[in-house]
């Protein structure tokens with residue numbers, strides 16, 4: 001079986017290995033023939049941190065070639081031939097990978113493998129960050145990095161949930177893209193006159209997160225999932241209710257895509273259903289054959305990709 005492994009001596013630190021051991025199904029793991037996989041910004045760091053021989057790749061969309069011996073949390077056991085989307089800790093930039101049942105969902109017929117591969121890490125992060133706040137109907141939500149892999153899904157999910165959404169983009173050249181996602185307002189910074197927001201979703205950090213926290217309503221929540229622009233220079237006073245009025249203080253919550261762990265498959269099923277009914281449209285900024293992984297990683301490093309980067313593995 002072929003798959004990528006880390007190798008510091010190879011160009012770009014990755015080598016396509018031709019003779020990897022086949023993954024095996026277990027009581028709680030099925031084996032998938034991978035058709036598409038995502039490339040995540042966090043993986044750029046993992047590739048540098050992990051030792052030689054590590055098998056990268058976390059997003060997976062493909063076909064079950066070996067069913068699990070047991071059933072998942074709900075007793076369901078997708079049989080051979082089922083199209084699924086899943087998330088793994090590593091090894092999805094390979095022809096086959098084992099996926100725990102609790103981290104997989106059956107794909108509706110309407111959802112292609114490429115769109116599905118955009119969902120796992122980015123979609124779980126967006127969905128779980130949105131759940132960090134109050135019910136969204138009629139609430140004001142701010143999303144930073146709104147044209148990125150997580151941000152563009154977060155904007156659409158917040159719109160679908162009935163929120164009034166403000167999208168923050170990195171420059172004016174990104175404004176039309178954010179508006180097309182359905183955002184009610186598009187900004188390149190956050191300041192006086194914006195908000196007050198009930199929920200902020202942030203993957204940028206730095207002064208942008210500080211400014212967003214300052215524009216939270218009393219009791220509002222800022223969900224942070226990334227610090228692309230560095231640490232936020234926040235002070236206790238930033239969390240006080242606005243205008244010196246009495247009221248609940250604001251809060252900051254960290255979000256990790258894999259937490260809670262046991263409901264990842266359930267949440268992936270929710271995301272896939274939203275794609276199937278057209279409320280969520282993953283924007284695939286880069287779709288390349290997996291032989292072009294080095295080029296995809298370079299484009300991600302250079303911030304050339306909007307939306308999600310996806311690799312395809314041809315039918316074998």
Ligand SMILES: NC(=O)c1ccc[n+]([C@@H]2O[C@H](COP(=O)([O-])OP(=O)(O)OC[C@H]3O[C@@H](n4cnc5c(N)ncnc54)[C@H](OP(=O)(O)O)[C@@H]3O)[C@@H](O)[C@H]2O)c1
Pocket residue numbers: 040041042121122125144145146147148149150151169170171174203204224225226227228229255256257258303304305306307
């Ligand atoms: N906590 C978790 O579980 C989790 C899961 C997924 C991602 N993350 C983290 O969340 C962050 C966003 O992830 P992503 O996959 O959405 O990344 P992405 O696709 O690269 O999107 C990042 C977005 O932020 C914008 N941005 C604004 N300031 C930036 C800066 N200083 N540097 C780089 N980009 C900046 C980018 O604008 P341009 O269009 O101009 O590039 C882009 O729209 C990353 O830090 C990632 O590691 C965390």
